[in-house]
Amino acid sequence: MANSFDLPQNAALAQTSAAALTTALSGAEIATLHERATDAAANSYSPYSHFRVGAAVLLEADAQQTGEIVAGTNVENASYRLTCCAEQSAIVAAVALYGPKIRLRAIAIVNLNHAASAPCGACRQTILEFGGPETAVFYPSADGETVSTTLGALLPAGFNLASE
Ligand SMILES: [Zn+2]
Numbered sequence: 001m002a003n004s005f006d007l008p009q010n011a012a013l014a015q016t017s018a019a020a021l022t023t024a025l026s027g028a029e030i031a032t033l034h035e036r037a038t039d040a041a042a043n044s045y046s047p048y049s050h051f052r053v054g055a056a057v058l059l060e061a062d063a064q065q066t067g068e069i070v071a072g073t074n075v076e077n078a079s080y081r082l083t084c085c086a087e088q089s090a091i092v093a094a095v096a097l098y099g100p101k102i103r104l105r106a107i108a109i110v111n112l113n114h115a116a117s118a119p120c121g122a123c124r125q126t127i128l129e130f131g132g133p134e135t136a137v138f139y140p141s142a143d144g145e146t147v148s149t150t151l152g153a154l155l156p157a158g159f160n161l162a163s164e
Pocket of ligand 1 (some may be wrong): 120121123124
C-alpha cells in the first residue's frame with residue numbers, strides 16, 4: 001500500500017502533530033501496521049453489512065512492552081447494537097495479551113470495501129483510554145488516500161476520569 005498521507009487542511013495543530021508523528025514513526029512501522037490491519041480485515045465477521053474492517057495498534061515500548069503490534073477486526077451480531085468495531089477488538093486483544101498498562105503509539109484502520117472509515121466516536125473514546133492527543137491515527141478517506149492525523153485532532157474534548 002502506498003504511503004501517501006493527507007493532512008487535515010483546517011487544523012494547523014493537527015498538521016504539526018501529524019508531521020511530528022510521521023517522523024517519529026518509521027515508514028516500515030506504518031507499512032506493517034497497515035499490513036496487519038489488512039490481514040485482520042480479511043477475517044472480519046460481517047455477514048450483515050459486509051463491511052470488512054481491520055485495525056492494528058502499535059504499542060509504546062517500555063519495560064513491559066517491546067513496541068508490539070496487535071490487530072483486530074469487526075465482529076457483527078444479529079442484534080446490531082452488539083457489534084464490535086475493529087479498533088475496539090484490537091485494543092481489547094492488546095490488553096488481553098500485554099495487560100492493563102498498555103499505551104497506544106499509533107493505530108491504523110483499513111477496510112476491504114474501498115470506503116472511507118474514520119474511527120467512530122465510540123472508538124475515538126476507546127483509543128483515548130489507552131492513548132492520548134498525540135496518538136497517531138491512520139484511516140482511509142473517501143478518495144482512497146490514507147489520512148494521517150492524531151487522536152487529539154479527531155477527539156478534541158474526550159472524556160477523562162481520574163483512575164488509580
Ligand atoms: Zn468504532
